Amino acid sequence: MKDKIILKKTAFIVGAIFACLIIIQHRYVFMCFDDYGYASLSYGWTGNAVGMDYGLKDIFQFLKWHYLNHGGRVLYFFFEIVMFRIGGTVLIQIVQAVIIIMISIISGKIVAEVVKCEEWQSVSLCLVLYGTLCLRSVRDSIYWYTASVLYVWPLLPLLGCMWVTTLIQRKETRLRKWTAVLLAFMAAFSQEQISVLIIVWIAIRILSVYWDQRQKNEKIHIPGYLILMGISAVLGGAITILAPGNFVRAVEDECYSKSIVIMLIENAGKIVNCNIGYWNWVFVLIMTAVFGTAAAIYLKNRKIMGVACIFAGYYVLERILPGQMQTASLLFGVVVRFVWVLYFFSILSVYYYKRKNYLLLSMLIAGICSQGALIISPIVYTRCHTVMEFILHIILTECIISIGNADIISRKRPRTVGFHLCVGFLCIYALCNFCSIIGGYKRNDEINKMNHYKLEEIGEGYKDGYEIEEVELYKLYDDRYATNMPYQEGYEYIEGWMKNYYELPQEIHFYWREVKE
Helix, strand or coil: CCHHHHHHHHHHHHHHHHHHHHHHCCCCCCCCCCHHHHHHHCCCCCCCCCCCCCCCCHHHHHHHHHHHHHHCHHHHHHHHHHHHHHHHHHHHHHHHHHHHHHHHHHHHHHHHHHHHHHHHHHHHHHHHHHHCCCHHHHHHHHCCCHHHHHHHHCCHHHHHHHHHHHHHHHHCCCCHHHHHHHHHHHHHHCCCHHHHHHHHCCCCCHHHHHHHHHCCCCCCCCCCHHHHHHHHHHHHHHHHCCCCHHHHHHHCCCHCCCHHHHHHHHHHHHHHHHHHHHHHHHHHHHHHHHHHHHHHHCCCHHHHHHHHHHHHHHHHHHCCCCHHHHHCHHHHHHHHHHHHHHHHEEEEEHHHHCCCHHHHHHHHHHHHHHHHHHHHHHCCCHHHHHHHHHHHHHHHHHHHHHHHHHHHHHCCCCHHHHHHHHHHHHHHHHHHHHHHHHHHEEEEHHHHHHHHHHHHHHHHHCCCCCCCCEEECCCCCCCCHHCCCCCCCCCCCCHHHHHHCCCCCCCEEEECCCCCC
């Protein structure tokens, strides 16, 4: 009993530390790339003639143009634009930090409902696993707000919908059922990958109910709220995927002129590398160890653990190979990762099916489908893996807790101690990784604020009739901690969006210079 209280307090403290770090981190995440374009309603649109003094009517006109000419991801762009319009960078920093913490809390609640563990355990682990996200992941998908509102924010209604369905199974209420229907729509009406994920997940949930009733020779009855959730998700997904702007871009994109066979082959490798590439090797090692151990313990098969060790050994060896050999082994590495995906997807499917854990099994399959949808995408960006990584955090949390429960049940102290040491090392790695990323963004924050205040001051000066031909701005200390900057070759056009955001004339010249520390 005393040990349980100590563990509970420790887990709570660890979770609180990572939640605070998420809030602290966002204080240093500034606007970048097309954030300026959406915040000023100038991303491809020339209809905004009032600068930053636009209202709701202007926002809706911009989103209408966007829907017809650029794509259907308008709901969450609406949220982003309103955040920037009302409170600028400060407000969106706070909102996103809260959203990410809530995603981790709901993820933990889902796991707790599945494995019947204490919520403090699973929530803390989800927060720790957020700390394992590597720099490339957070830079290209989370700490770039325009990407984050599409790939991270919709996870809140998505996971919220999944969690509410578990509550409905415990006790049906009209409020819970209609909440699930609404959340399904909000998740699907976001971006294509999440639309596919929520639709597939609901379809599998309906099939699992049908299968379970058939196995028990019961009268087939699909709950009405599940059918309404499916209709709601399909409607939201159709609005997003069938937007006229998507077809306009498809016609303009040269990638669609390729042979369908070539596109499928190229994208298959890109999808694998996007999710478990060389750059994400630590997270792949963590998954390999945890998935292998959990499946080996439950299925009582040591060979699974042996295969996991072989994969882990390869990834470590690949990491320490000289640069020339890494390049030569790229194709082989992709093949290995294909095998890894097939192997662990099969093992985890059996693992969850035998445990009758259809909730997480459906999440796993739906997550895979969300990545499979990229097979016809013209470009596979790093940010495309973000949705799947958050789903994998839930799967990992469940596996870690299941391993811990198995060790406690076995009453073998060496195993229990070893498990807690491994979790401790995971926490230490996540903390060091997170603090390193915070340090990089904090260092650049000084430059971002200097440039911001200077441009704000000049913008106010122009309103008062003062004119200036050139502005001296500073380059960041470290470009690794930013998505794309206007002084980088090929991204000079970002300056146009910045000028619109700060209400400066396009004729003004930005002179970027290095800053000496």
